[in-house]
Amino acid sequence: MPLLIDEVVISIQVDNHQSGGASGRPTELQNKQQIVAECVEQVMELLQQREEP
Secondary structure, X not given: OOOXXXXXXXXXXXXXXXXXXXXOOOOHHHHHHHHXXXXXXXXXXXXXXXXXX
């Protein structure tokens, strides 16, 4: 008697915790977030300069 597999469910869990806690080096995500925050700050400053008379 043939066996038919109708559905396969695969689940994973990924943890991005570094050993060493907060004293370790910044993660890639933290670096990207810092770069984005700095870019946003610079853009806001440029927009404010344009609005000034």
